[in-house]
Amino acid sequence: MRTHRHLAYRPDIDGLRAVAILAVIVFHAYPRSLPGGFAGVDVFFVISGYLIGGIIFRNLDAGSFSLADFYARRAKRIFPALITVLLGGLAFGWFALLADEYRALGKHVAAGAGFVSNLVLWRESGYFDTAAEFKPLLHLWSLGIEEQFYLLYPLLMALIWRLRANPAHALLSLAALSFGGNLYLVHSDTVSAFFLPFTRFWELLGGSTLAYVHFRRAAAKPSTSLRHELQAAAGILLIAAAILVLDKDKDFPGAWALLPTLGALLLIGAGQGTWINRRLLASRPMVFIGVISYPLYLWHWLLLSFGLILRSGEPLHHRAALLIAAAFALAWLTFRYVERPLRFGAFGLQRLKQASLWLMLAATGGLGLTVFRADGLPERPALAGVRLKIDRDLPRLAAEGYRGNGIAKALFQGEFKPGDDFFQLGDLPKDQPLTAVIGDSHGNMLYQGLATAAARPETVINLGRGSCLPFVGLNTVKKNGKSAGCQPFVGNVVDFIAQTPEITTVVIAAFYKQYLDGGVTLRSTQGGGSAPLTASSSAPLAASSSAPLAASAAELFRTGLSDTLERLVRANKRVVLSLDNPDMDRTVMTACYSLLRPLLPRSPETGCQMPRAGHERDQALARGLIEEAAARFPDNVRVFDPAAVLCDAQYCYAYHKDDLIYQFDGNHLTVKGAVLVAERLFARPDGVRTFAHAP
Structure with missing residues (x-):
C-alpha cells in the first residue's frame, strides 16, 4: 500500500472507497438488508472526479499535462484487473453457460472492453431482456460512464486552462446542465437517466469542482475545527441515509442521488483531520478494503451473478457470504499479482507494459465478440454432455416432400413454411382408425410423443403451423407485427379432418397462454376485430370493465x-382438448441445464421445478375456457391435463428420473417429456372415451 502513497495521498479517501464498495456488496448479496446500497457507486463517482480532477489541475498548473500520459496512467490503473475479470468470466462461462447465455456474456465482455457497457445495457433494457441478476458483467455500466467522462473531461480542462478561463464556472455550469437533464429524464425514462452518461456526469463534475477548490486554496491539510467535524458528520449521515432509505422502487438517480453525492463531497471537503475521517475512514481495515476496492468491485458481482444463475435465481443465503469471501481473496490476488506488477516497476518496461495492456484488452474484447458472433459456441466440447439431453431440431419432412404430397398442397395451398409448419402425413393406413394432432409448436411437440408411444406410429398424423392457435376463423399476429398466416390453413386442416373418415380422433394442443396474455395478437377473420393486448392469463373468465382487452382475447x-x-363433432370426430404443459421460467431452465447440475441433488431447493400453484394460476383462464367448451359436447370431447404426469401436489418438474424433459426455452417438452405425456394419454385401451379430467 505504501507504493500507492504520494504527497497528496489521503488514507481517508481509501476508507471512503471501502464504505462505497461494502454498501454495494451488501446490496448485491443481501438486498433486503441494505436496499439503497447501490448508491455506493455514486460515492465512487465523486471520489473519481475529485482524485482525477486534482491530478489534472496540478499537472496543468505545472505545465506538464499530457493527454498521452493521462491515458497511459488510466490504462495502467484500469486495464489489468478488468482484463483479468473479463477473461475469468469467459473461462467460467465456457463450462457453466449454455449457448444463448454464453453469447450474451460474449457481447458484454466486448462492451466492457470497449467501455460502453452502460450503452449496451441501456439498449437491452426492455420487456424481453434477461433479468439483471443473470448478467455477470452488469456492474461494468459504471466503468463505462467513468471512461466516457474521461474521454471528454481532460480535453475540456486543457482548453479552459489555455484560454485562462475559470474552470470552476465551466464545471458548475456543466454539472447544473447534467443534473437538470437527470431530473427531467428520470420521471419519463428512468432507464435512460440511470445508464446514459450525461445524466450521471454531474456527480463526477461535483468531485472535480471540489478538487479545483482545494487546488486553489491548498486545503488538503488536516482540519480539526468544529465546522469541519460537523461537516464530516453530516456527510457520513447523508451516505448512511442513502443506503438505508433508498430502494430500487424510487426514481433514481433523480434528486435522490444528491444524498450520496453531497455526503461524499462533505466528507472529502471536511479534510482528513476530522475524527470520522482520521479514526474511522483512515483505519487500517478500511484503507485495506479501499485499496483493493476496484478489483473487489469487478469480482464480487461476477461471482454472485454466476451463483444466482446456477441456483436458478433462488436466494443464495449463506452461499453469498462464501462467494463474497472468494471475491475478497480474488481481489487481493489480483491487486498483488496483476495490478501492482503492471502499474509499477522498472521504468524501462513501462512502454512494453503499456503496449501489452492495450493489445490484451483488444484481444479480450475480440474474444468476447467472437463468442457473441458464434452464437455462444453451441458445439463447444464443454456442452457435449448437455447436448445429448436436448432435442434441438424436432424431425420434420423435407420441404420437397411437402410440395410433392397432394394433400399437403391442398392444405398449405403452395405456402408451406419450413420454419413454422409441422406436417407428418404419408399414405393413410386403411385398416384402423387414425389420430390427427392439430396445434402450434406445442401440438407438434405432443405429436412427437404420441407417434413414439403409439404401437403403430403411422396411425398418428400431424397437421399444424407455428404460432397458430388451431381454431377456425382466427389469425395471429406475431410480436414483429407480421401475420403467422394461420388462415386459410387452419380452416383447410379442419375441413380435411372432417371429410376424412379414417380420422376418428383429433388431439388439439397449443401454447394457449401466449394467445391470452398478449404474447401474440389474436385477430378474427370474420370481422370480429382483434385483441392487440391482454391482461394476465390469471384474470377471471368473466371480463370486468377494467380489462376490456383481456375480455376481447378471451371472447375470440x-x-x-x-x-x-x-x-369436428358434426363430422362425428372424438376430440381431446389437451391443456398446456407447465411453462417453466427461464431461470428454472438455467439451473436445470447448468453443467454443474449433476453435482447438485435433485430436490425442491435446487430450483429445477416450479410450484404447481403457479402453473395453475398461469393456466386458469385457458382452463376455464377449454372446460366450458368441452362441457357443451360431453359425448365427444374430453379434457386432458399433462400436469397429471408432470406435477405432483406441490411442484411441476423439469426433469424425470435422470432425464431433463424440457427444452431450454422452458415451454417445449423434449421428446422424452412428450412421450411421458403421451403414455398417460394412451393409458386406457379404449382410447379417448376413457380420458378423465386429470386431478
Missing part, C-alpha cells in the same frame, strides 16, 4: 374454439 378464443369443436 371462446368463439374460435366453439366453432372448431362444432365442425
Whole structure:
C-alpha cells in the first residue's frame, strides 16, 4: 500500500472507497438488508472526479499535462484487473453457460472492453431482456460512464486552462446542465437517466469542482475545527441515509442521488483531520478494503451473478457470504499479482507494459465478440454432455416432400413454411382408425410423443403451423407485427379432418397462454376485430370493465374454439382438448441445464421445478375456457391435463428420473417429456372415451 502513497495521498479517501464498495456488496448479496446500497457507486463517482480532477489541475498548473500520459496512467490503473475479470468470466462461462447465455456474456465482455457497457445495457433494457441478476458483467455500466467522462473531461480542462478561463464556472455550469437533464429524464425514462452518461456526469463534475477548490486554496491539510467535524458528520449521515432509505422502487438517480453525492463531497471537503475521517475512514481495515476496492468491485458481482444463475435465481443465503469471501481473496490476488506488477516497476518496461495492456484488452474484447458472433459456441466440447439431453431440431419432412404430397398442397395451398409448419402425413393406413394432432409448436411437440408411444406410429398424423392457435376463423399476429398466416390453413386442416373418415380422433394442443396474455395478437377473420393486448392469463373468465382487452382475447378464443369443436363433432370426430404443459421460467431452465447440475441433488431447493400453484394460476383462464367448451359436447370431447404426469401436489418438474424433459426455452417438452405425456394419454385401451379430467 505504501507504493500507492504520494504527497497528496489521503488514507481517508481509501476508507471512503471501502464504505462505497461494502454498501454495494451488501446490496448485491443481501438486498433486503441494505436496499439503497447501490448508491455506493455514486460515492465512487465523486471520489473519481475529485482524485482525477486534482491530478489534472496540478499537472496543468505545472505545465506538464499530457493527454498521452493521462491515458497511459488510466490504462495502467484500469486495464489489468478488468482484463483479468473479463477473461475469468469467459473461462467460467465456457463450462457453466449454455449457448444463448454464453453469447450474451460474449457481447458484454466486448462492451466492457470497449467501455460502453452502460450503452449496451441501456439498449437491452426492455420487456424481453434477461433479468439483471443473470448478467455477470452488469456492474461494468459504471466503468463505462467513468471512461466516457474521461474521454471528454481532460480535453475540456486543457482548453479552459489555455484560454485562462475559470474552470470552476465551466464545471458548475456543466454539472447544473447534467443534473437538470437527470431530473427531467428520470420521471419519463428512468432507464435512460440511470445508464446514459450525461445524466450521471454531474456527480463526477461535483468531485472535480471540489478538487479545483482545494487546488486553489491548498486545503488538503488536516482540519480539526468544529465546522469541519460537523461537516464530516453530516456527510457520513447523508451516505448512511442513502443506503438505508433508498430502494430500487424510487426514481433514481433523480434528486435522490444528491444524498450520496453531497455526503461524499462533505466528507472529502471536511479534510482528513476530522475524527470520522482520521479514526474511522483512515483505519487500517478500511484503507485495506479501499485499496483493493476496484478489483473487489469487478469480482464480487461476477461471482454472485454466476451463483444466482446456477441456483436458478433462488436466494443464495449463506452461499453469498462464501462467494463474497472468494471475491475478497480474488481481489487481493489480483491487486498483488496483476495490478501492482503492471502499474509499477522498472521504468524501462513501462512502454512494453503499456503496449501489452492495450493489445490484451483488444484481444479480450475480440474474444468476447467472437463468442457473441458464434452464437455462444453451441458445439463447444464443454456442452457435449448437455447436448445429448436436448432435442434441438424436432424431425420434420423435407420441404420437397411437402410440395410433392397432394394433400399437403391442398392444405398449405403452395405456402408451406419450413420454419413454422409441422406436417407428418404419408399414405393413410386403411385398416384402423387414425389420430390427427392439430396445434402450434406445442401440438407438434405432443405429436412427437404420441407417434413414439403409439404401437403403430403411422396411425398418428400431424397437421399444424407455428404460432397458430388451431381454431377456425382466427389469425395471429406475431410480436414483429407480421401475420403467422394461420388462415386459410387452419380452416383447410379442419375441413380435411372432417371429410376424412379414417380420422376418428383429433388431439388439439397449443401454447394457449401466449394467445391470452398478449404474447401474440389474436385477430378474427370474420370481422370480429382483434385483441392487440391482454391482461394476465390469471384474470377471471368473466371480463370486468377494467380489462376490456383481456375480455376481447378471451371472447375470440371462446368463439374460435366453439366453432372448431362444432365442425369436428358434426363430422362425428372424438376430440381431446389437451391443456398446456407447465411453462417453466427461464431461470428454472438455467439451473436445470447448468453443467454443474449433476453435482447438485435433485430436490425442491435446487430450483429445477416450479410450484404447481403457479402453473395453475398461469393456466386458469385457458382452463376455464377449454372446460366450458368441452362441457357443451360431453359425448365427444374430453379434457386432458399433462400436469397429471408432470406435477405432483406441490411442484411441476423439469426433469424425470435422470432425464431433463424440457427444452431450454422452458415451454417445449423434449421428446422424452412428450412421450411421458403421451403414455398417460394412451393409458386406457379404449382410447379417448376413457380420458378423465386429470386431478
